Amino acid sequence: MTGPDAVPALGITLVIGATGTTGSRTAARLTAAGHAVRAASRKAAPVPGAEPVRFDWYDPGSHPAGLDGVDRVYVIPPVGDPDPAAVVLPFLRRARAAGVRRAVLLSASSIPEGGPAVGQVHAALPGIFDEWAVLRPSWFMQNFTGDHPHATGIRTEGLIRTAAGTGRVGFVDAEDIAAVAFHALTDDRAPDTDLVLTGPEPLGYDDIATVITEVTGRPVAHRPLSYEELRDRLAAQMPEEFAAMLADMDRAIAGGAEDRVTDSVQRLTGRPAGSFRALVERELRPLV
Structure with a gap:
């Protein structure tokens, strides 16, 4: 090949x-x-x-x-x-x-x-x-297009529920993660390093809802929850310890912990990371 x-x-x-x-x-x-x-x-x-x-x-x-x-x-x-x-x-x-x-x-x-x-x-x-x-x-863009609860909420209610508030995340396309994994596995020299992978821009959940609405024409909104509301909602679906850890992650997003972008995808693959809008056009718009 x-x-x-x-x-x-x-x-x-x-x-x-x-x-x-x-x-x-x-x-x-x-x-x-x-x-x-x-x-x-x-x-x-x-x-x-x-x-x-x-x-x-x-x-x-x-x-x-x-x-x-x-x-x-x-x-x-x-x-x-x-x-x-x-x-x-x-x-x-x-x-x-x-x-x-x-x-x-x-x-x-x-x-x-x-x-x-x-x-x-x-x-x-x-x-x-x-x-x-x-x-x-960072968080997968495919959380909004696959079997993740966010994707299910979008399909069934037109809602994304989080405790992230207005915090932003450098959502990354799973295709870019796989491209980096390919190079990390096959390049002559392994990176021997800690690679934080993000998309090209940090987005809040309100931004995510707006992009999906604009591209698909399907109204989608972000509904903020408190930490306790999210923790209890998740605990109905998984072990309490793991539910609390996931809710803590949303609380960290609200505090700005994931508001960043890196150049790791570009450095490892030689091409820029894909945007969320491109992901929605590729994976969601054809389904509408």
Whole structure:
């Protein structure tokens, strides 16, 4: 294959969560460039061009088959687990012993190295692998187009509910996250760094609602909630500890914690990050 993402074939790359938002896109980029990919998911679902394998974070017996012959791994920790290090770190040490030499971890912009949850995995990664990278994307633009509660609220009520107030976020397109993951996995030198990934501009939830309304013609509004209202609403859908952590993230947004943009997408991929309006035109307008 020729093109900007074409590189000489490497060993097998294990993509954990290969049917998810960033895993599916990363696996697609790797296979399109001619790389051997093992697509790991709980049901070993087929991924075009990749070898499917069953993988469950909570079933260590499913881990060896995924690692056989692998030299690179894209790590998506278990979603909703307040202590992912308990299952992820033993797997990563096993992976290193099995010959994996590069790991790319998906974390989040809101969680620093050594912070809660996946922040503990981030802190341990350099002690396990010589070649590593941590991707810390901001909130996904696809939260408004896929199966996320925001997208569901838009479709069913025309509402986005948050406790973020007027705080702004550098929302990032999952396609850009996958493009960075591709380079972090395949470039001759791994970034060996902490990469905060954002879109080209910070947007408030009122801005998000306005763009969706303008592009699709479907009225959408942002309905602010208090921290307690959001926490209790989320707790009806997930463990209380995780609901509180998510509500805390919204409270941090309200205080300006995510009001930033970075050039990481441009530096790693050679092209600018995509805008939210472009995402809505691509993924929402055709559905109206």
